Amino acid sequence: MMAAKTIIDKLWDAHRVKSMSETTDLLYVDRIFLHERTGSIALRGLEQAQRKVRRPESVFVTMDHIVDTLPGRGDRTTMPGGEAFIIATRESALKAGVTLFDIGDARQGIVHVVSPEQGIALPGLTLVCPDSHTGTIGGLGALAWGIGSTEAEHAMATQTLMVQRPRQTRVTFTGQLHPEITAKDLILHLIGCHGASGGMGHAIEFSGPAIRQLSIESRLTLCNMAVEFGAWTGLVAPDDTTFEYVAGRPYAPQGALWERAVQDWRQLATDEEAVFDRELEIDISSLRQQVTWGTSPEQVISINGSIPAADNSKDPAIREAAERAMAYMGVEAGQKLAGLEIDAAFIGSCTNARLSDLRQAAAVLKDRRVAANVKALCVPGSSAVKQAAEDEGLDKIFEQAGFEWRESGCSMCFFAGGESFGTGKRIISSTNRNFEGRQGPGARTHLASPATVAASAVLGRIGHAGDL
Amino acid sequence: MEPFTTITSVAAPLLRINIDTDAIIPSREMKRVSKDGLADGLFAGWRYLNPASREPNPDFILNQPPYDQAKILVAGRNFGCGSSREHAVWALKEWGFRAIIAPSFGSIFQLNCIRNGLLPLIADDEIVEKIVDLVLSDPLNNPVTVDLQNRLIRMPSLEMSFEIADGDRHMLLEGLDMIALTLKAESAIEAFEQTDQASRPWAYL
Numbered sequence: 001m002m003a004a005k006t007i008i009d010k011l012w013d014a015h016r017v018k019s020m021s022e023t024t025d026l027l028y029v030d031r032i033f034l035h036e037r038t039g040s041i042a043l044r045g046l047e048q049a050q051r052k053v054r055r056p057e058s059v060f061v062t063m064d065h066i067v068d069t070l071p072g073r074g075d076r077t078t079m080p081g082g083e084a085f086i087i088a089t090r091e092s093a094l095k096a097g098v099t100l101f102d103i104g105d106a107r108q109g110i111v112h113v114v115s116p117e118q119g120i121a122l123p124g125l126t127l128v129c130p131d132s133h134t135g136t137i138g139g140l141g142a143l144a145w146g147i148g149s150t151e152a153e154h155a156m157a158t159q160t161l162m163v164q165r166p167r168q169t170r171v172t173f174t175g176q177l178h179p180e181i182t183a184k185d186l187i188l189h190l191i192g193c194h195g196a197s198g199g200m201g202h203a204i205e206f207s208g209p210a211i212r213q214l215s216i217e218s219r220l221t222l223c224n225m226a227v228e229f230g231a232w233t234g235l236v237a238p239d240d241t242t243f244e245y246v247a248g249r250p251y252a253p254q255g256a257l258w259e260r261a262v263q264d265w266r267q268l269a270t271d272e273e274a275v276f277d278r279e280l281e282i283d284i285s286s287l288r289q290q291v292t293w294g295t296s297p298e299q300v301i302s303i304n305g306s307i308p309a310a311d312n313s314k315d316p317a318i319r320e321a322a323e324r325a326m327a328y329m330g331v332e333a334g335q336k337l338a339g340l341e342i343d344a345a346f347i348g349s350c351t352n353a354r355l356s357d358l359r360q361a362a363a364v365l366k367d368r369r370v371a372a373n374v375k376a377l378c379v380p381g382s383s384a385v386k387q388a389a390e391d392e393g394l395d396k397i398f399e400q401a402g403f404e405w406r407e408s409g410c411s412m413c414f415f416a417g418g419e420s421f422g423t424g425k426r427i428i429s430s431t432n433r434n435f436e437g438r439q440g441p442g443a444r445t446h447l448a449s450p451a452t453v454a455a456s457a458v459l460g461r462i463g464h465a466g467d468l
Numbered sequence: 469m470e471p472f473t474t475i476t477s478v479a480a481p482l483l484r485i486n487i488d489t490d491a492i493i494p495s496r497e498m499k500r501v502s503k504d505g506l507a508d509g510l511f512a513g514w515r516y517l518n519p520a521s522r523e524p525n526p527d528f529i530l531n532q533p534p535y536d537q538a539k540i541l542v543a544g545r546n547f548g549c550g551s552s553r554e555h556a557v558w559a560l561k562e563w564g565f566r567a568i569i570a571p572s573f574g575s576i577f578q579l580n581c582i583r584n585g586l587l588p589l590i591a592d593d594e595i596v597e598k599i600v601d602l603v604l605s606d607p608l609n610n611p612v613t614v615d616l617q618n619r620l621i622r623m624p625s626l627e628m629s630f631e632i633a634d635g636d637r638h639m640l641l642e643g644l645d646m647i648a649l650t651l652k653a654e655s656a657i658e659a660f661e662q663t664d665q666a667s668r669p670w671a672y673l
C-alpha cells in the first residue's frame with residue numbers, strides 16, 4: 001500500500017523535478033504572477049542578466065500596488081517616483097512577451113484577487129509571486145507561496161524553484177460558525193491564540209466542517225493571512241464548492257480537459273491516515289467578531305473584550321512589544337475596543353475586497369450614513385469586482401452612505417509615500433497588516449472584517465452590526 | 469554573488485520582536501526600479517527624527533558609535549516578517565550588514581538573505597540575550613565573530629555552534645549564482661515537463 005499523504009505531500013510530490021538534498025527539492029512552478037512593485041525589478045534583473053523567460057505563457061503581470069485608485073487614473077500616481085515603476089513594468093512585460101493586465105484593462109486588479117478570478121490559479125497548481133500574500137491562492141487548493149524578486153527571476157528563467165520542505169500543520173476548526181462571523185474573524189483568532197510566528201516554517205492545511213461551509217472567497221481570505229501567522233503558506237483542500245467556482249473562468253480548462261482536471265483534483269484531499277507534524281484544534285462556536293488593538297495581527301481580541309494588560313505576559317519581549325504597541329496606538333490596558341472613536345474606515349485589499357465582502361459591507365450600509373468626521377473608502381479588489389458590484393448597484397449603496405468608491409488597486413492597504421489617512425488617525429480596516437506606519441506614518445490601524453468596518457463607519461466608533 | 473567569509477565585528481542589538489520589512493525599509497523609501505541606493509532608507513522610520521528632513525534620531529542604536537559600524541545585527545524573533553520586498557535585504561547589505569542573528573526569521577526574508585549573501589543566523593532566545601548583554605556591557609571588547617565554515621559564533625567569553633542547511637551554507641560560502649546552477653538541471657526540467665504535460669495537460673497554457 002502507498003504511504004498515506006497529506007494534500008501538501010501530494011502537491012509537493014507532483015511538482016518535484018529533482019531532489020537536491022534530504023530537505024530541499026527542485027519544484028516545478030506552473031504559474032508566475034508579478035506586480036509593478038517587485039515584479040518590475042525581477043523582469044529588469046532578468047533582462048540585465050540577458051536571460052529569457054522560459055515559458056512566457058505562464059507569466060502574468062498586473063498593476064496594483066503603485067497605480068492610483070482615483071477616477072480617471074493614468075500612469076501618474078500620487079506615489080513619488082511611482083510612474084517609473086509602472087512604465088518599467090509595462091516595457092519589460094512587453095519585451096518579455098508575458099501577459100499584462102494594464103491600467104484600463106477590465107482584468108486589472110490586485111494580484112491575489114485577479115489570479116483566481118481569471119482562472120489562472122487552479123487547484124493542484126503551484127503558483128508563486130514576489131508578494132507575501134501569495135498564499136491566498138491556497139484557498140483553491142493550490143500550492144502558492146510568496147517569494148523575493150531574485151527568486152522570481154529564478155522561477156521565470158527556469159520554471160522551477162529550489163524549496164526547502166516545510167513542516168506541516170493541520171488546523172481544524174470545530175463547532176458551528178455563527179452566521180455573523182467571517183473567515184477574517186477565524187484567521188485573526190487563530191493568530192491571536194498562537195502568535196504571529198505560530199506557523200513559522202509550516203505549511204498549514206485548514207480543515208473542519210466550518211471550512212467546508214466557507215465559500216471560495218472566504219477561503220481565500222483565510223489563506224491570505226496564513227503569512228501573518230508566520231506560515232510558509234496555507235491551503236484548503238478543493239471540493240465541489242471549488243470546482244463550481246473555477247468552472248467557466250477565462251483561463252480554466254474546458255470540455256474533456258475540465259472533466260479530467262476535476263477527476264485529478266478530487267484525489268488531492270489529505271488521506272485519512274496521513275500524519276501532520278502538528279495538529280491544532282480551535283473551537284469556534286462561541287467566537288465573536290475580532291478586532292486588533294495593537295501593531296501585530298496577534299494583538300487581537302473579541303470586539304466586546306478589553307485590551308489585555310501588558311504585564312499579564314511572562315515573556316519580556318512580548319510585554320515590551322505590547323507596551324510599544326499601546327503607546328503607538330494610543331490605547332491602554334483594560335480599555336474596551338468597542339466604542340473607541342475612529343477617524344477613517346477602509347474596505348479594500350487582497351484580504352477582503354471581493355464581491356462577497358462588498359456585499360456584506362453594503363448590507364450593513366444600506367439606508368445608513370457614515371458618521372460625520374469619518375473618512376470612508378471602498379476600493380474593490382479588481383476591476384472585475386468593481387464592475388460586478390456596479391452591476392448590482394453596490395456602488396450606489398456605498399456612495400449614498402458616504403463612502404468614496406474607487407478604481408481597483410492596493411490603495412491605502414499600505415503607504416507608499418502617496419495617500420494616507422494622516423498621522424495619529426485611527427482607521428478600522430479590512431486589510432491584513434496593522435504594522436506601525438503600514439497605512440502611513442503614525443496611522444493607527446485596527447483590522448477587522450468588512451461587516452465590522454462598515455458598522456464602525458456608521459457608528460463613528462468601533463462596533464459591530466448588532467450595535468446599529 | 470560575493471562569497472561569505474568569516475566576519476568579526478561590533479554587533480548592533482535591536483531586540484524588538486516582529487520587526488517587519490516595512491520597518492526595515494519603508495515603502496516610500498523604495499523610490500527607483502533598482503536594487504541600489506536603499507541604505508539611506510534603512511530603518512528610516514526609526515533612524516530619522518523626521519524621515520523628510522533626514523535629521524538623525526540620536527536614540528536609535530545605528531546612529532550611535534560604535535554600533536554605526538556594525539556588520540552584525542542582533543534582533544528579536546520573527547525578524548523580517550511581513551512584505552516580501554527584497555529591498556529589505558538589499559538595504560541591510562548596502563548599509564554594511566553581513567549577518568543577522570535572531571531566534572527566528574520571516575520565511576521569505578530568510579531566503580532572500582541567502583540569495584543575496586547575507587547570513588540569517590538562528591540562535592535560541594537565551595543565546596541572543598547573552599550576546600546582547602555582553603555587547604551592551606562593552607561593545608568594542610566584545611566583538612562577535614561569525615565563522616560560517618565551522619558554523620560557529622565566537623565572542624571572547626562565548627562560543628556556540630549554529631545550524632544552517634547544508635545547501636544554504638554551500639551557497640553562501642561559494643557565492644553561487646542560483647539560476648546558473650539550476651540551468652545545469654535543464655534536461656531534468658525538460659523531462660519533467662514532458663511526462664507532466666501528458667498527465668496534467670490543463671496545467672499548461
Ligand code: SF4
Pocket residue numbers: 064065110111131133348349350351409410413414431432
Ligand atoms: S492589497 Fe495590500 S496586502 Fe494585498 S497585495 Fe496589495 S499591498 Fe499587499
